[in-house]
Amino acid sequence: MSFFGFDTALPGQNKGSGRKRNGAKKNNAPMDFEDTYQGLGEYENEEDDYLNAETFGDGTELGADFDFGYGRGNLDANTSSAGHVEQPALNRSYASAAASAGPGALNAGYSLPSAHTMDEGMDFTPMESLWTNQSAVIPQQQPQNPIPQVLSMGEIERQQFQQQQQQQQHGYMNMPPMPPMGYGYPPHAYGPPGVNNTGYQGLPQDFSQSVPQGYPQGLPQGGPMAMPMHMAPMGPPQHYQPIPVPMQQHEQQTPQQAHHQAPASLPQEASPAPVLSREPSESPSSVQPQEVVRADQFSSVGVPEQAFAQEMRPPHNAPGNRGQAIIPDQVMREIAPRETRRGSMRKPQEPLSSEELKKLRIRQAKVDKILRHSGVMTPRDKDFITRYQLSQIVTDDPYNEDFYFQVYKIIQRGGIVGESNKGLIARAYLEHSGHRLGGRYKRADVALQRMQSQVEKAVTVAKERPQKSRENLDGAKEGVLGKISSARNSKAPRRQLQIPLQKEEEDEVTSQAIEDVVQSMNGVELSSSKARRRSSYAFRSVDQRAVLSRSGGRKFVLSLIETVYSEVLELEAQLRSGQDTDSSALWETLHISDDAYEVSPFISILSFDKGVKIMPRIFNFLNKEQKLKLLYCFFSELSHLNIIVTSSYKTNPDPSDSQLKKLELFQSVFLKIIVSFLSSSAEFLEVLGLLLALVKNNNVSFISTSKIGLNLITVLISRAALIKQDVSRGNVLSSMEASTWNEIYDKLFTALETKLAVVFPPDEYSSRVVATSSSGTVTSATVGQSSKHQFYDQSYIWQFLASLALSGKLNHQRVIIDEIREEIFGTISRAEQLSSTAPVEEQQIALYQRDKLYQDLNLFLNVMGLVARDGEISELK
Amino acid sequence: MLFFSFFKTLVDQEVTVELKNDIELKGTLKSVDQFLNLKLDNIECSDASKYPHLSSVRNIFIRGSTVRYVYLNKNMVDTNLLQDAARREAMSSKN
Numbered sequence: 001m002s003f004f005g006f007d008t009a010l011p012g013q014n015k016g017s018g019r020k021r022n023g024a025k026k027n028n029a030p031m032d033f034e035d036t037y038q039g040l041g042e043y044e045n046e047e048d049d050y051l052n053a054e055t056f057g058d059g060t061e062l063g064a065d066f067d068f069g070y071g072r073g074n075l076d077a078n079t080s081s082a083g084h085v086e087q088p089a090l091n092r093s094y095a096s097a098a099a100s101a102g103p104g105a106l107n108a109g110y111s112l113p114s115a116h117t118m119d120e121g122m123d124f125t126p127m128e129s130l131w132t133n134q135s136a137v138i139p140q141q142q143p144q145n146p147i148p149q150v151l152s153m154g155e156i157e158r159q160q161f162q163q164q165q166q167q168q169q170h171g172y173m174n175m176p177p178m179p180p181m182g183y184g185y186p187p188h189a190y191g192p193p194g195v196n197n198t199g200y201q202g203l204p205q206d207f208s209q210s211v212p213q214g215y216p217q218g219l220p221q222g223g224p225m226a227m228p229m230h231m232a233p234m235g236p237p238q239h240y241q242p243i244p245v246p247m248q249q250h251e252q253q254t255p256q257q258a259h260h261q262a263p264a265s266l267p268q269e270a271s272p273a274p275v276l277s278r279e280p281s282e283s284p285s286s287v288q289p290q291e292v293v294r295a296d297q298f299s300s301v302g303v304p305e306q307a308f309a310q311e312m313r314p315p316h317n318a319p320g321n322r323g324q325a326i327i328p329d330q331v332m333r334e335i336a337p338r339e340t341r342r343g344s345m346r347k348p349q350e351p352l353s354s355e356e357l358k359k360l361r362i363r364q365a366k367v368d369k370i371l372r373h374s375g376v377m378t379p380r381d382k383d384f385i386t387r388y389q390l391s392q393i394v395t396d397d398p399y400n401e402d403f404y405f406q407v408y409k410i411i412q413r414g415g416i417v418g419e420s421n422k423g424l425i426a427r428a429y430l431e432h433s434g435h436r437l438g439g440r441y442k443r444a445d446v447a448l449q450r451m452q453s454q455v456e457k458a459v460t461v462a463k464e465r466p467q468k469s470r471e472n473l474d475g476a477k478e479g480v481l482g483k484i485s486s487a488r489n490s491k492a493p494r495r496q497l498q499i500p501l502q503k504e505e506e507d508e509v510t511s512q513a514i515e516d517v518v519q520s521m522n523g524v525e526l527s528s529s530k531a532r533r534r535s536s537y538a539f540r541s542v543d544q545r546a547v548l549s550r551s552g553g554r555k556f557v558l559s560l561i562e563t564v565y566s567e568v569l570e571l572e573a574q575l576r577s578g579q580d581t582d583s584s585a586l587w588e589t590l591h592i593s594d595d596a597y598e599v600s601p602f603i604s605i606l607s608f609d610k611g612v613k614i615m616p617r618i619f620n621f622l623n624k625e626q627k628l629k630l631l632y633c634f635f636s637e638l639s640h641l642n643i644i645v646t647s648s649y650k651t652n653p654d655p656s657d658s659q660l661k662k663l664e665l666f667q668s669v670f671l672k673i674i675v676s677f678l679s680s681s682a683e684f685l686e687v688l689g690l691l692l693a694l695v696k697n698n699n700v701s702f703i704s705t706s707k708i709g710l711n712l713i714t715v716l717i718s719r720a721a722l723i724k725q726d727v728s729r730g731n732v733l734s735s736m737e738a739s740t741w742n743e744i745y746d747k748l749f750t751a752l753e754t755k756l757a758v759v760f761p762p763d764e765y766s767s768r769v770v771a772t773s774s775s776g777t778v779t780s781a782t783v784g785q786s787s788k789h790q791f792y793d794q795s796y797i798w799q800f801l802a803s804l805a806l807s808g809k810l811n812h813q814r815v816i817i818d819e820i821r822e823e824i825f826g827t828i829s830r831a832e833q834l835s836s837t838a839p840v841e842e843q844q845i846a847l848y849q850r851d852k853l854y855q856d857l858n859l860f861l862n863v864m865g866l867v868a869r870d871g872e873i874s875e876l877k
Numbered sequence: 878m879l880f881f882s883f884f885k886t887l888v889d890q891e892v893t894v895e896l897k898n899d900i901e902l903k904g905t906l907k908s909v910d911q912f913l914n915l916k917l918d919n920i921e922c923s924d925a926s927k928y929p930h931l932s933s934v935r936n937i938f939i940r941g942s943t944v945r946y947v948y949l950n951k952n953m954v955d956t957n958l959l960q961d962a963a964r965r966e967a968m969s970s971k972n
Contacts, residue, residue, distance in 0.1 A: 566964060
């Protein structure tokens with residue numbers, strides 16, 4: 001959220017103050033986005049700029065920087081503690097004003113001395129000619145002067161009316177107080193005093209007209225001319241022109257006046273205020289701060305300015321108002337009483353202490369600084385930008401475009417959907433703009449509401465955005481905010497890498513080549529390549545690339561995984577939006593019943609971690625029949641499963657850390673699914689079917705050399721045994737089922753017979769696994785901190801043997817014991833050794849390991865009613 | 878929007894930002910925008926002696942284009958979710 005870049009001082013604040021100011025024209029209704037921006041960027045360049053020369057002077061070079069605030073020098077002068085320096089100059093200007101024709105001092109500061117002469121026939125500069133029609137306005141000021149003879153009431157009214165009309169005609173365009181001119185303002189300068197003094201409220205005199213113009217004239221000639229801040233080119237900001245607040249004014253006035261005027265002027269601001277709020281579509285949320293500032297200005301400056309303007313009037317008045325020269329003396333006389341009167345109304349007169357004056361000055365300087373660039377953008381501009389920025393970051397479809405954030409937050413909150421996306425954005429924006437307190441009136445709720453409506457608007461804009469940017473990529477709107485590449489880039493960032501897509505043919509060649517190599521190496525009959533072989537060619541599967549190539553090639557499998565992911569994501573999105581899900585497309589992508597490949601692509605999918613990780617989510621969308629098919633396929637082709645190969649000590653005697661991690665991942669993800677499926681929904685016959693698929697199509701003894709394989713077999717037999725016990729309690733197990741079970745068990749046992757001892761990995765393998773495994777959790781058990789105390793966890797083997805023995809008959813059990821007798825005694829002696837050889841300080845650990853060994857061993861022995869304890873095997877009582 | 882979305886989840890977490898001028902700043906991420914501009918609070922420069930002018934800076938706004946790396950704590954990222962989000966983004970850009 002780029003609330004940083006621009007002045008967010010406004011949003012949310014103006015509410016209260018706006019209300020206070022005008023009480024009326026609150027625009028609470030949501031605004032139409034298009035209405036709230038003036039669309040400046042849509043205008044063509046003006047062609048009739050012929051007044052520019054007058055406005056800016058001819059001599060300026062193109063691209064020159066006009067200082068429309070006020071000269072830096074002026075600012076400096078203000079901040080300097082001086083004032084004394086200016087004083088004489090000011091006095092001189094007074095004097096010259098009083099003299100009404102003084103050629104000297106006043107003129108000195110202005111570029112066109114002659115203009116100050118009161119000569120009626122004075123030739124005005126081009127600028128003046130622009131304003132000649134304004135001269136009629138000037139009389140309007142008269143009422144404020146108690147000089148009755150100047151105009152009648154009727155005349156005044158008429159003039160006011162005229163002025164109104166003129167303003168309507170000219171708008172702000174008609175007031176170019178231009179630097180080159182040197183003298184600030186023609187008639188307009190007197191607008192404000194008139195307004196304030198007469199106290200009228202309704203006259204729609206543009207505020208901009210009034211305040212600033214008076215100023216330049218009041219400025220001491222000594223300082224660099226305070227630039228009129230009214231810049232014609234800056235259309236919208238007109239209402240908020242920074243007002244130069246020359247300190248000199250205070251000095252120039254009697255301190256008393258300055259002091260009293262400050263408080264006194266505040267109430268009078270009411271009159272400009274309506275102007276501020278009259279702005280039709282300006283969003284209320286952005287106005288207030290400026291008003292606040294304004295109040296500051298006024299409190300310290302407003303009145304002096306008025307007074308000053310009046311004082312200065314004579315020289316200018318004369319030209320504008322031919323024949324109506326006011327005698328300066330009169331003016332002077334009038335001013336003093338007026339000021340005094342006003343001052344006394346508010347406050348007892350007190351002289352300003354120099355310290356207070358100083359404070360005031362410092363404060364003023366600060367305000368000046370702040371105001372230096374204020375008003376460059378109107379609230380509407382700012383609103384527009386805010387909304388534009390918001391429109392970049394809000395989205396109509398948060399789960400699609402803001403997926404990570406949304407889901408992450410839900411996960412963090414434990415599945416509870418929190419505040420709405422839009423609410424969050426509104427809050428964040430408010431907070432970062434520093435206005436979460438709701439401005440002066442602490443209307444935080446209102447501020448938030450406003451911001452929410454802004455966000456709402458922004459969403460609308462965001463919705464429209466794609467069409468806009470498609471039609472008109474470099475449209476005028478975007479140009480308004482500078483070069484906006486984000487409109488496209490945030491959605492479709494520029495790619496650093498362009499990957500050419502025409503390489504497919506080449507790929508086919510290489511994968512074909514691999515296949516050829518694989519086939520020749522393995523001596524596979526080409527004829528059988530299409531019909532999937534169900535025999536156990538486990539050792540051929542050691543080369544994973546071979547397996548992959550037989551199921552379509554590595555790239556095919558990888559792209560398959562991605563397709564599966566996108567299907568799952570699609571289904572999950574449907575689930576979130578409450579739609580019915582259809583898993584048939586997902587089922588297709590799994591290629592489970594697809595016989596076109598020698599090895600099912602599904603098996604190859606499980607060779608990749610991401611393929612394993614997606615399995616639980618796939619299972620969420622499959623129905624039971626599909627799950628069964630999937631598992632049937634899985635068990636049928638178990639020998640090809642990469643994880644079996646890597647976890648078998650025969651094919652992979654030296655497993656790497658990453659392989660062990662894969663193994664653990666598989667165990668914790670896929671094995672879990674199988675177990676939960678078998679225990680929750682599989683029927684007895686279905687379990688038998690899976691076991692049969694395993695025994696029939698695989699080299700069981702090879703599978704039993706791998707930890708995962710052994711785990712899988714264990715799961716199947718123990719589940720079958722459990723169901724059998726359950727069912728037999730209810731006497732539901734039919735004789736057909738029982739005989740099938742016996743048959744399948746016999747098959748399994750035959751496959752394992754004479755090779756039962758190979759389920760125990762050799763010691764080198766176990767120690768290597770322990771050494772490699774960085775985190776001994778699943779593969780090996782850890783006792784104590786040091787790896788020295790890690791040992792290979794054989795419990796999975798004893799679990800297998802236990803479940804095998806449990807389902808077998810007595811003769812089966814006898815065979816088992818015969819075959820693994822050595823292992824049993826080996827384990828017992830190892831356990832006894834541990835306690836006797838361990839150093840005293842490691843006795844604890846040794847005892848634990850010993851107990852663990854016995855525990856595992858007894859898992860198996862208990863099935864046959866035996867128990868191993870303290871180095872001996874005895875009958876279980 | 879993926880990284881914007883991602884960095885939004887890091888708000889109020891402590892991160893270390895390495896800038897392209899080699900300055901490394903550790904601080905609490907306060908906000909991020911679509912340009913991946915960052916706002917850090919309570920910053921701390923990892924090489925304060927080399928950049929003494931930063932020792933008196935408390936919070937900072939960093940233009941996104943000047944960032945080289947953002948170091949995060951491992952547990953601040955849900956990598957699986959991030960993968961999903963990346964896939965979704967890829968999916969939506971294809972359409």
